[in-house]
Amino acid sequence: MSDGLTVDEVTKTNTGSSQVAILLFLALALMSALLNSSAPTPLYPLYQHQLALTSVSLTLIYGAYAAGVLISLFGVGNMAGKVKDLRSMIVPALLVVLVGALLFAMADSFFMMFMARLLAGVGTGALTGAANIALVRFGPRDGGKQAALIATLSFTAGLALGPIFSGVALQTGFHATSMPFVIIMAVAAIAALGVMFRWPAIEIAEPVGGVAAGVGGPNSTLAAGLRATGGKFFLCAGALFICWVVAASILAIGPNVAEKLLGMEDRGIYGYVIAIYLMIAGASQILSRRLPARYSLMFGCLAQAQALSVVVFAEAIYIHSLGLAAAGMVIAGYAYGAIFVGSATLVNLISPKASHARLISLFYVIAYIANWVPILLGVVIDHASLQLAVNLLFMVSAVACVGLGIRVTRAGFPR
Structure with missing residues (x-):
């Protein structure tokens, strides 16, 4: 032709x-x-x-x-x-x-x-x-x-x-x-x-x-996989759990926090703030893939990210500063992406081939359960105050992130 x-x-x-x-x-x-x-x-x-x-x-x-x-x-x-x-x-x-x-x-x-x-x-x-x-x-x-x-x-x-x-x-x-x-x-x-x-x-x-x-065989059970990975699996899952707790709280009670504690009168603006937060989280996921997973997870928890973000949020609410709250959202977005990529990559690395699929399933089940934590905050809001619920979230998540970051540095993950 x-x-x-x-x-x-x-x-x-x-x-x-x-x-x-x-x-x-x-x-x-x-x-x-x-x-x-x-x-x-x-x-x-x-x-x-x-x-x-x-x-x-x-x-x-x-x-x-x-x-x-x-x-x-x-x-x-x-x-x-x-x-x-x-x-x-x-x-x-x-x-x-x-x-x-x-x-x-x-x-x-x-x-x-x-x-x-x-x-x-x-x-x-x-x-x-x-x-x-x-x-x-x-x-x-x-x-x-x-x-x-x-x-x-x-x-x-x-x-x-x-x-x-x-x-x-x-x-x-x-x-x-x-x-x-x-x-x-x-x-x-x-x-x-x-x-x-x-x-x-x-x-x-x-x-x-x-x-x-890797499906099937005597070593393919979830229990066998957990024995092989030891505490490292739960360290990764715990980091993602706390990360998603903060993210879920930002999405679930964040609009009320912005309106009632930060004085943001235009509800539509919060939609744009959330969009920027989620775009930063997505960009952080892409960029964090270039870092060793151990450092990505450690930086997300410790390196002035997740723990710092809740401290910044707390200070923003205390002084009623929308600008400082915006900075906290940027830091939280970076932390979300870094922790997500770091923890997921490490679970992939440490999971035995035979039980890999089951461990990954459990990893995400634990993460999704974090979306129910805001329900507890809702109980606190209804029976006490929004301010108390926010303070509890900040204190618990900051302490947990610092503790997890320290544990990550000592856990002996693959480099």
């Missing part, structure tokens, strides 16, 4: 185009789930006022998302690696995300908001594993590096854009409690259609050493 491509060349070009398209739609799918996770944050004070919710009710709504993720991980988490056509998991998960967003857009009661968050968590949990495996299958053969980068960027974009949509809706007064979720429904629908109709026709073989590696 003098003026065109051969049949093989055309086939390869079409396959390459199809793979690029599916990577984009998978990224959009992940982004839609995380949009649904973060969009409600700036709206919580408005919902609390309109629906006369207690602080406990508000934090229960926030914690329902983590419950949904855990339900999904336990229910379908292990299926993703065994399913040949992952569309059968990704598309239903996107529909669950869409229904969760629809419920939130229509919510006029505690029950509807609780169910909306629960469904958002179920959809995210089911989608995350399946979409990540699909990214590896259809991405370049680089050990999953590009897949991990796409997933991180998608998560960061989704988490950051959610509060921005809500902030704009609050400031403009344009259907503040529904407009952000209509956008999320549109994104989820586009992603679902793209996954259904742009899925590559060629079956991609599972990479060697994929998700099923």
Whole structure:
């Protein structure tokens, strides 16, 4: 053929185009789930006022998302690696995300908001594993590096854009409690259609050493893995737990803290603050991958990061300084990314191959439980004061972070 491509060349070009398209739609799918996770944050004070919710009710709504993720991980988490056509998991998960967003857009009661968050968590949990495996299958053969980068960027974009949509809706007064979720429904629908109709026709073989590696055998039990890793596993899990406690508290009670203790009158602005915090956390994750994991975790806990951030927050509230609070958010964002990457990488390094999957599952279960700690803060707020709840959070998390940072330096992790 003098003026065109051969049949093989055309086939390869079409396959390459199809793979690029599916990577984009998978990224959009992940982004839609995380949009649904973060969009409600700036709206919580408005919902609390309109629906006369207690602080406990508000934090229960926030914690329902983590419950949904855990339900999904336990229910379908292990299926993703065994399913040949992952569309059968990704598309239903996107529909669950869409229904969760629809419920939130229509919510006029505690029950509807609780169910909306629960469904958002179920959809995210089911989608995350399946979409990540699909990214590896259809991405370049680089050990999953590009897949991990796409997933991180998608998560960061989704988490950051959610509060921005809500902030704009609050400031403009344009259907503040529904407009952000209509956008999320549109994104989820586009992603679902793209996954259904742009899925590559060629079956991609599972990479060697994929998700099923190391399963089975006498040493594959969780107990065997915990014996092999000793206290190092719980040190990593504890660091991520405290990190997520602080992050969850920023998202769950942060809007009320900004309004009542820092005097931030424009609720929409807090959406932009949260977006910046989450973008810093995402950038920190990407940059922290270049550091040895042990130092990343140590710097996140000790190196004037997580412990310092809560001290800065406490001082900002004491002197009513929004500028100092903003500095605390920047430090906390860096700490979140550094601790997340450092602890997750170290768990991967120290986990025996036979029990690796089970240890990773437990690691994230412990982390997601941190999302329920704000419920205890809600009890303190309802029965005492917001100030006392914030002080307890600051004191406990600062002491825990310093202690964990010291333990990390002495734990003898792989260098």
